[in-house]
Structure formats: structure tokens, C-alpha cells
Amino acid sequence: MDLNKTVGKPISRLEGKLKVTGAAKYAAEYQADNLLHGYVVNSPVTKGKIINIDISGAMAIPGVIQVLSHENRPKLAWFDLQYTDMDAPPGTVFKPLHDENILYNGQPIALVVAEDFETARYASTQIRFEFEEKNFQTSLDQNIGEARAAKKGFATALKPPPPPPTGDFDEAFANAAVKVEAEFHHGTEHHNPIELFATTTVYEGPGKLTIYDKTQGTINNQLYVANIFGLRYKNVRVLAPFVGGAFGSGLRPQYQLFLCVMAALHLERNVRVVLDRKQMFSFSHRPPAIQTLRFASDINGRLTALGHRVLAETSNFEDYTEPTASWSHRLYPAPNTLFEQKVVPLDVYTPMDMRAPGGSTALHAIECTMDELSYKLKIDPLELRLINYSDMDPSSKKPYTSKALRACYLEAAERFGWDKRSPEPASMTRGNKLVGYGMATGIWDAFQFPARVEAMITSDGKLVLNNATTDIGTGTLTVMTQIAADELGLSIEEVDFQYGDSKKPFSMFQGGSAITSSTGVAIVIAAKALRKKLLKKAGEIPHSPFHKIAEEEVFFAAGQLCLKSDPGIFITLKDIIAFNNGRPIKTTNMGKPHMLKLRKYSLATHSASFVEVEVDKDLGVVTVTRAVTAVAAGKIINPKTAKSQILGSMVWGISKALHEETIMDTNLGKYINTNLGEYHIPVHADIGELDVIFAEEQDELINEIGTKGVGEIGLVGMPAAISNAIFHATGKRIYKLPIHFDELIG
Incomplete structure (x- = not known):
């Protein structure tokens, strides 16, 4: 039997070197051709209405492409149900640039889009607003x-x-x-993760987007964008392979995502919006x-x-x-x-x-x-x-x-x-x-949340797993790799866990200390199904010693399928795939809580x-x-x-x-x-x-x-x-x- 288990061992983060050397890319670091930059203008007024906006000073600055506000934003297919994302509380979801009403201090009221970040930021100071202010209440103690x-x-x-x-x-x-x-x-x-909230939207053509976003839930943000802008789900791809902390602030889509996508669709250009540290205090507390x-x-x-x-x-x-x-x-x-x-x-x-x-x-x-x-x-x-x-x-x-x-x-x-x-x-x-x-x-x-995992053995005998979860710095990549390696008797190096992509099988957002018990369980379920397929295929090989062998009579170790009664009788995973004409053997399975039992x-x-x-x-x-x-x-x-x-x-x-x-x-x-x-x-x-x-x-x-x-x-x-x-x-x-x-x- 293979005693080289990895679960329970203090293995260093697999992506650690990428992070400490700066090779890991975060949402604001993905490059795109002819990239425009957006800078958010936030309300200095706590409650009231915007009476007038004068953007002439900003638009006169070379390099400024557009200033978007409630007065000129494109029409939207607002999703009219009560909730626009999987973590929304009851009520009416906040809609950036929806109308002239100011609901809180720091509310985004305009987006300046320019050829570079510095120009957009400077131009934001040249916009002139007139407000009608109203009385407000922001004290918990005074409003009990x-x-x-x-x-x-x-x-x-x-x-x-x-x-x-x-x-x-x-x-x-x-x-x-x-x-x-x-x-x-x-x-x-306030949450204050070290990575600022940022979105880079790559315009792939009419109604099709690739979005690099700071988020704890790629699928959550995919659903949000598709619903808000009336796009096909399959035409919205959200990626977040590296997230520089979130602590809950990335569970819901934040307003820079909305503004960035809106600008990209309106201008049919690639756009990036990054919030500065002060703007991080305008939400998420x-x-x-x-x-x-x-x-x-x-x-x-x-x-x-x-x-x-x-x-x-x-x-x-x-x-x-x-x-x-x-x-x-x-x-x-x-x-x-x-x-x-x-x-x-x-x-x-x-x-x-x-x-x-x-x-x-x-x-x-x-x-x-x-x-x-x-x-x-x-x-x-x-x-x-x-x-x-x-x-x-x-x-x-x-x-x-x-x-x-x-x-x-x-x-x-x-x-x-x-x-x-x-x-x-x-x-x-x-x-x-x-x-x-x-x-x-x-x-x-x-x-524990439901999660779906695709698992496959490739022609080189490696195990590839796909799931849409993120890794917000908790060690998810490493832990999932350990779980999968032990299930198929492989080394860490022979497992490739791919994640942080809404195109991959379903995952809830990463929150509530739930991902190991959610995606991890899905990996175990998928691995069991994959072992069955591998054993069945091995039994189909002419003169195979694994013909009509039951699952409990075999084990997986060192990239091999072995007989328990005689570990010297084995077949490599590579050979099984070779017999399958080099095609990967794969399965996709759901893991979910045992609600009736629990x-x-x-x-x-x-x-x-x-x-x-x-x-x-x-x-x-x-x-x-x-x-x-x-x-x-x-x-x-x-x-x-x-x-x-x-x-x-x-x-x-x-x-x-x-x-x-x-x-x-x-x-x-x-x-x-x-x-x-x-x-x-x-x-x-x-x-x-x-x-x-x-x-x-x-x-x-x-x-x-x-x-x-x-x-x-x-x-x-x-x-x-x-x-x-x-x-x-x-x-x-x-x-x-x-x-x-x-x-x-x-």
C-alpha cells in the first residue's frame, strides 16, 4: 500500500513563490490592448439629489474619452428580482449611476474614462456638481x-x-x-484587504466579455454581470486566480465591477477600474x-x-x-x-x-x-x-x-x-x-455548500481538476491538491488543480470557512467516480489481470492501479490512457451536504x-x-x-x-x-x-x-x-x- 499520503502534512503553499516574487497577477495587473482607465467620482454629500453636472472641464483635458453619470449612462437590463447576487440581503440592491438620488456619503456618482489612470484621476477633479442636500441620520446611538x-x-x-x-x-x-x-x-x-478592489474588462466583441475581478465568487459575479447587462451567461467569463485578501468584502460584486463593465460595453473597449484606498471605505464594513x-x-x-x-x-x-x-x-x-x-x-x-x-x-x-x-x-x-x-x-x-x-x-x-x-x-x-x-x-x-468538480487523467498520467472556486489567500490550491493526490495515489507534482474561473464547474463564493468542506468533498466524490472508470477501462485491456476485479480489491499508488492481493501486479495510469487511444478519462460530479442525515x-x-x-x-x-x-x-x-x-x-x-x-x-x-x-x-x-x-x-x-x-x-x-x-x-x-x-x- 502507498503510505506517502499528503493529507495531514504541513506542505507549503504551492503558489507561494509566485506571490512573493511578484509573478502572480491580480485583477489590476492583466494587460489588454488599447486599455482605457476609469476613475470613480464619489459623492461628498451624504443624502440628497444631484441637480446639475458640468463635465466640460474634464472633457477638455487631452486623453479623456468619456464621463459617465446617471445623465448619460447606457440603458441597462436591470434584473428586477429582489436579489442580484447570491449574497444579497433583503431590500433594493444598490444600483450605481441609477438616478440623481444620493443615498450615502461616498456613493459613486460618475466614472471618468481616459487613456491613462493619472489623466482620469485628474479629470475627476474638474467635474462640477450641484447638489440639493437633505437631512441624514448616520448615528446608531441617536436612532435606537x-x-x-x-x-x-x-x-x-x-x-x-x-x-x-x-x-x-x-x-x-x-x-x-x-x-x-x-x-x-x-x-x-472596514475590511481593508491589502489588494485594492479592481476590475479589468476585456471586450471580446458584442455582448462578450472576459473579466478579471477581485472577488470571492467568480460565478456569483458572472451571474450578476449577465443579469444586470442582459448578457448570455456563457458570454461572460470572470477570472480571479489570485486574490489579495477579502475577508468577506468580495462576497458581493462591488461597484467598480459594474462601472468597468458598463464602460467597456458602452465604449466597446477594454477598460480597467481600480479603487484607491479611500474609496475602499465607501462600501464593505x-x-x-x-x-x-x-x-x-x-x-x-x-x-x-x-x-x-x-x-x-x-x-x-x-x-x-x-x-x-x-x-x-x-x-x-x-x-x-x-x-x-x-x-x-x-x-x-x-x-x-x-x-x-x-x-x-x-x-x-x-x-x-x-x-x-x-x-x-x-x-x-x-x-x-x-x-x-x-x-x-x-x-x-x-x-x-x-x-x-x-x-x-x-x-x-x-x-x-x-x-x-x-x-x-x-x-x-x-x-x-x-x-x-x-x-x-x-x-x-x-x-458546507454544493460544489461540482471535473476530474480527469491525462495522457501523461497526471490528474487535472477543475472548479470555479477562488483562493483568497487561505491555501485552497494547496489543500485541494493534497486531497486529490491522496485519492488517486499521486504525488503533489502530478496533480493540477485549476480554479478561479467562472467557466469551470460550479462553486459557491469562498466564505464562511466552507470551501475545504465543499470543494474538497466534491473532489473526493469525483475521484471515486474516476477510480471506477479507470478500473473498468483497465479491465477491458486484453488479458488484463483487472478483468472483473471489484473496487475493493485494488488500490491506487505511485501513478499505478495495483492489486491488493499482489501489489506486484499493476498497470500505470499512463498505460490505461494509452489503451483509451490517448484520450483523457474524466468525470464531473457534485458534492453536497447530507441534509437528511445532518x-x-x-x-x-x-x-x-x-x-x-x-x-x-x-x-x-x-x-x-x-x-x-x-x-x-x-x-x-x-x-x-x-x-x-x-x-x-x-x-x-x-x-x-x-x-x-x-x-x-x-x-x-x-x-x-x-x-x-x-x-x-x-x-x-x-x-x-x-x-x-x-x-x-x-x-x-x-x-x-x-x-x-x-x-x-x-x-x-x-x-x-x-x-x-x-x-x-x-x-x-x-x-x-x-x-x-x-x-x-x-
């Missing part, structure tokens, strides 16, 4: 009275409303032995939220009541919402619960999914409330979690397909040295620094984060000196890329807790720190010693390969663990994110 339930829509299945109440929460909370009530405020965050939590327990620490109320921002034209209020009951059992979630419509762009949407916001409030409860009970925070541990999902009364959270707690606590913690706040010091230990639990969904279970990944902070006694400056996160996510296909995902999430957790926030000036109705100089993110000096543990977790139920995603689970527990560590260090409980040093002084 406008809160309402979100409308239901296409995405409700993935983003369900909070579960109904159980028991009598009000009575249980009022009469509880120990209880905590707190209000948490979370600021706005995690919404601010206000959460009120009320937790109660008996004197021994067992939870008796869980209450969670959420108010979050949405736009005035779409009802974006994300599951936030329900997470506590998926972690902790309590007989009396009350969960409420509402949205507040404001004059802003629609928020978007941002790494662990809902979960990262919820878990901060939940785990800080649990921490506060532990201090009131005088019970160790870890012990309180163990007292309330449940092997079942308390919210659904269903067992998890697997849950190794207890192992996460214990292994991370031991690695971290939790037993060295002094329970009393502000009791641990290191020189002029207060030292604090904090911990928190993490949970995230274990999604409806009896709850599906989730789990984690535990432990953090040490130092807080300067005089300045209040917080440093995360070290952190350990343990993750239970089923089978880990590649420990190296998986660890990188968790480390990246932990860094983001530090950023969310201490740095990252977009500031809205509610008098102007605009964000005022729209650059990476003032939108603070961590630098190397902010990151201490980070460690990752993967707890052993065998899941035979969840899918054919036993995997759960690792993209988001490393983030959800970190902000709360940091907040809890700060309380332990200082004795001050801060109920907002991010935490600023001035709140810890005095």
Missing part, C-alpha cells in the same frame, strides 16, 4: 428608536433570526442568585452594534437565564443582518432564555459579512459577561465554562456531530500556564506593568483562547504579550496553512480589541479616518508570542473527509479573552471595542 426586525430574504437560511424564548426569562433573571447585566458597544470596522446581555446563575455557577438583545446598523435600502443574539445558547444551556435582534436603518452603505460575521461581535459580549459572572461567583473563569459545558447544542437540543471543546480548554490552559494565574484583579505585576490573564470560548458554524445534528467548530496582557501603570498602554488558541475543527488537511489561518485570525482579534475602528462624523455623515494611517491596524511590534493547538477531533458524520473550516474560528474568542485579561490586570471592565488606553488611566 428606529430599530425594527429585519426583513426575511434569500439569505435567511444561512443567517437565521434568533430562536424563540424559552421558560420565563424575566422571572428567572429577577430572582436569580447571581446575575450580570451589561451593555456592549462595538465600533464600525462590519456594522456597529449595541448589545445588552443579562446572564444569571445559581450559587454554584450553573446558568439559569440567558438574555441577549442586539441593535445593529443597516442601510436604508437593504436589510443586512447577521446572527448575533443566538450564539450564547449554542454554547451554554439555560432553561430560561430571551434573544432579540433588530436593525436600525441609516443613511450609510449596506454593511457586509466580515470575518466571522455576527460571531465575533456576539462572542465578545457573551464571553465578557461570562467572565464578569465568574468574578461575582468567585469561580475560576475556566471552571465556570466547564460547569456549563454541554455535549449537545442547547439551542436545538441536537448533538454536535463532534465537539472537542473540552480538550481545547484543557490543552490550551496547560500550554498557557493558566494555573499560575492569581485570581485577584490587579494582583500580578511585571516591573511597571500590570499583568492580566484572560480566556474565552469560540464557536463558529461548520458550513438535520439530526448541530454542526460547529470550537475554540478556546488564552491571553496574557501587560498594561502600563502610568500610560494605560496595553500589550498582548502572548496568546494560545486551541481549535477543534475535525480533520486538519494541512497543519501549516491551517495554523496560518488561526494565527491571522488571532492577529485580527488583537486588532479588533485594541486598534481597529472607523470613525463616523455624524455631523458630516461620513467616515473621517479613511486611510491606513488613521485606520489603525497592528504592526509587528503589537504582536507577541502566538501559539496554536489543534485538538484531536474525529468527525465521521459531518462530511466525506471529516473537515470543518478554520478561517474564522481563531478570531471569535480573542477579543473577549483580551478584554477579560485587561480586567484581570486592572480591575476595570471596559464594555466597548476597541479599548483605548485613556479608558485605563486613573
Whole structure:
């Protein structure tokens, strides 16, 4: 038997060299003949109407080809259904340059197209607009009275409303032995992937386009473009082989895609549109939220009541919402619960999914409330979690397909040295620094989406796979190659996984930590079908030892089909294809969740984060000196890329807790720190010693390969663990994110 398996090995990214040497091409780097460049003009007005546009100054500049606005844009075949893409929330989708109305500050109101980028950008400053301004509301805090339930829509299945109440929460909370009530405020965050949003549209002829786009879903954007512009699906090809980060911002088609395609079709030219960093703040953000939590327990620490109320921002034209209020009951059992979630419509762009949407916001409030409860009970925070541990999902009364959270707690606590913690706040010091230990639990969904994969063996005996998924930097190419190599007994070098192309078989967008369990399962299904075809063809060869041999009697290794009873009897894959007259043997198959079987279970990944902070006694400056996160996510296909995902999430957790926030000036109705100089993110000096543990977790139920995603689970527990560590260090409980040093002084 072939023991040279690649699954489970820490293999470096296969595309790594291309990326670090600059050979990998991103959306704004594809060249096309006679390429025009577009520059977007954004509204300085938050709400109102465009009364007049004077483009004469821009058009007088040599090299300017056209200025497109609502006044002269071509007619469009707007897709009149409620949704124009697979991730659209309920409401009326935003339509760039649709009419004179201004819905939010930064809205695109014109596109300048010129022979080069610099000319287009300069010409944009020469356009004169007249506006009729209207009163606007952009403050969540000032509009709480406008809160309402979100409308239901296409995405409700993935983003369900909070579960109904159980028991009598009000009575249980009022009469509880120990209880905590707190209000948490979370600021706005913008995605800010390092690659700017960009689209290069190659005009191939009337109604036919090749589009290089920054996206997490090639097919999603293909459907969007075809529907909006009334084109045939087969005549729209979207490619995104390399994506420089997205974190959810690329799930929906962004407006530069629309504007670029519109210009290319109108001018019948190749066009590129690249947004600058400031324009990246004109869409794509995690919404601010206000959460009120009320937790109660008996004197021994067992939870008796869980209450969670959420108010979050949405736009005035779409009802974006994300599951936030329900997470506590998926972690902790309590007989009396009350969960409420509402949205507040404001004059802003629609928020978007941002790494662990809902979960990262919820878990901060939940785990800080649990921490506060532990201090009131005088019970160790870890012990309180163990007292309330449940092997079942308390919210659904269903067992998890697997849950190794207890192992996460214990292994991370031991690695971290939790037993060295002094329970009393502000009791641990290191020189002029207060030292604090904090911990928190993490949970995230274990999604799987349908996916289709074409698999073929070529004349040189190599395995080629095709699927439309993207790789947004998670290691998808490498992991899929590993899965496929093991299924056919091949080396990594003998597998070619081709992706990032809407012409390839179906894939959902890459999001929700779902692609390994989606495309990976499809690869396994396709590989099984391919093995059957190869064995059948081998049996057709005259005098073949594989004639009428059953599948269970053979195995694939080293590019060969071998008999289990006598591995010395084999035939190479090359020889099988040669017998097939050199034609590839291929198959296309769908992988999908086992809905009937899985409806009896709850599906989730789990984690535990432990953090040490130092807080300067005089300045209040917080440093995360070290952190350990343990993750239970089923089978880990590649420990190296998986660890990188968790480390990246932990860094983001530090950023969310201490740095990252977009500031809205509610008098102007605009964000005022729209650059990476003032939108603070961590630098190397902010990151201490980070460690990752993967707890052993065998899941035979969840899918054919036993995997759960690792993209988001490393983030959800970190902000709360940091907040809890700060309380332990200082004795001050801060109920907002991010935490600023001035709140810890005095």
C-alpha cells in the first residue's frame, strides 16, 4: 500500500513563490490592448439629489474619452428580482449611476474614462456638481428608536433570526442568585484587504466579455454581470486566480465591477477600474452594534437565564443582518432564555459579512459577561465554562456531530500556564506593568455548500481538476491538491488543480470557512467516480489481470492501479490512457451536504483562547504579550496553512480589541479616518508570542473527509479573552471595542 499520503502534512503553499516574487497577477495587473482607465467620482454629500453636472472641464483635458453619470449612462437590463447576487440581503440592491438620488456619503456618482489612470484621476477633479442636500441620520446611538426586525430574504437560511424564548426569562433573571447585566458597544470596522478592489474588462466583441475581478465568487459575479447587462451567461467569463485578501468584502460584486463593465460595453473597449484606498471605505464594513446581555446563575455557577438583545446598523435600502443574539445558547444551556435582534436603518452603505460575521461581535459580549459572572461567583473563569459545558447544542437540543471543546480548554490552559494565574484583579505585576490573564470560548458554524468538480487523467498520467472556486489567500490550491493526490495515489507534482474561473464547474463564493468542506468533498466524490472508470477501462485491456476485479480489491499508488492481493501486479495510469487511444478519462460530479442525515445534528467548530496582557501603570498602554488558541475543527488537511489561518485570525482579534475602528462624523455623515494611517491596524511590534493547538477531533458524520473550516474560528474568542485579561490586570471592565488606553488611566 502507498503510505506517502499528503493529507495531514504541513506542505507549503504551492503558489507561494509566485506571490512573493511578484509573478502572480491580480485583477489590476492583466494587460489588454488599447486599455482605457476609469476613475470613480464619489459623492461628498451624504443624502440628497444631484441637480446639475458640468463635465466640460474634464472633457477638455487631452486623453479623456468619456464621463459617465446617471445623465448619460447606457440603458441597462436591470434584473428586477429582489436579489442580484447570491449574497444579497433583503431590500433594493444598490444600483450605481441609477438616478440623481444620493443615498450615502461616498456613493459613486460618475466614472471618468481616459487613456491613462493619472489623466482620469485628474479629470475627476474638474467635474462640477450641484447638489440639493437633505437631512441624514448616520448615528446608531441617536436612532435606537428606529430599530425594527429585519426583513426575511434569500439569505435567511444561512443567517437565521434568533430562536424563540424559552421558560420565563424575566422571572428567572429577577430572582436569580447571581446575575450580570451589561451593555456592549462595538465600533464600525472596514475590511481593508491589502489588494485594492479592481476590475479589468476585456471586450471580446458584442455582448462578450472576459473579466478579471477581485472577488470571492467568480460565478456569483458572472451571474450578476449577465443579469444586470442582459448578457448570455456563457458570454461572460470572470477570472480571479489570485486574490489579495477579502475577508468577506468580495462576497458581493462591488461597484467598480459594474462601472468597468458598463464602460467597456458602452465604449466597446477594454477598460480597467481600480479603487484607491479611500474609496475602499465607501462600501464593505462590519456594522456597529449595541448589545445588552443579562446572564444569571445559581450559587454554584450553573446558568439559569440567558438574555441577549442586539441593535445593529443597516442601510436604508437593504436589510443586512447577521446572527448575533443566538450564539450564547449554542454554547451554554439555560432553561430560561430571551434573544432579540433588530436593525436600525441609516443613511450609510449596506454593511457586509466580515470575518466571522455576527460571531465575533456576539462572542465578545457573551464571553465578557461570562467572565464578569465568574468574578461575582468567585469561580475560576475556566471552571465556570466547564460547569456549563454541554455535549449537545442547547439551542436545538441536537448533538454536535463532534465537539472537542473540552480538550481545547484543557490543552490550551496547560500550554498557557493558566494555573499560575492569581485570581485577584490587579494582583500580578511585571516591573511597571500590570499583568492580566484572560480566556474565552469560540464557536463558529461548520458550513458546507454544493460544489461540482471535473476530474480527469491525462495522457501523461497526471490528474487535472477543475472548479470555479477562488483562493483568497487561505491555501485552497494547496489543500485541494493534497486531497486529490491522496485519492488517486499521486504525488503533489502530478496533480493540477485549476480554479478561479467562472467557466469551470460550479462553486459557491469562498466564505464562511466552507470551501475545504465543499470543494474538497466534491473532489473526493469525483475521484471515486474516476477510480471506477479507470478500473473498468483497465479491465477491458486484453488479458488484463483487472478483468472483473471489484473496487475493493485494488488500490491506487505511485501513478499505478495495483492489486491488493499482489501489489506486484499493476498497470500505470499512463498505460490505461494509452489503451483509451490517448484520450483523457474524466468525470464531473457534485458534492453536497447530507441534509437528511445532518438535520439530526448541530454542526460547529470550537475554540478556546488564552491571553496574557501587560498594561502600563502610568500610560494605560496595553500589550498582548502572548496568546494560545486551541481549535477543534475535525480533520486538519494541512497543519501549516491551517495554523496560518488561526494565527491571522488571532492577529485580527488583537486588532479588533485594541486598534481597529472607523470613525463616523455624524455631523458630516461620513467616515473621517479613511486611510491606513488613521485606520489603525497592528504592526509587528503589537504582536507577541502566538501559539496554536489543534485538538484531536474525529468527525465521521459531518462530511466525506471529516473537515470543518478554520478561517474564522481563531478570531471569535480573542477579543473577549483580551478584554477579560485587561480586567484581570486592572480591575476595570471596559464594555466597548476597541479599548483605548485613556479608558485605563486613573
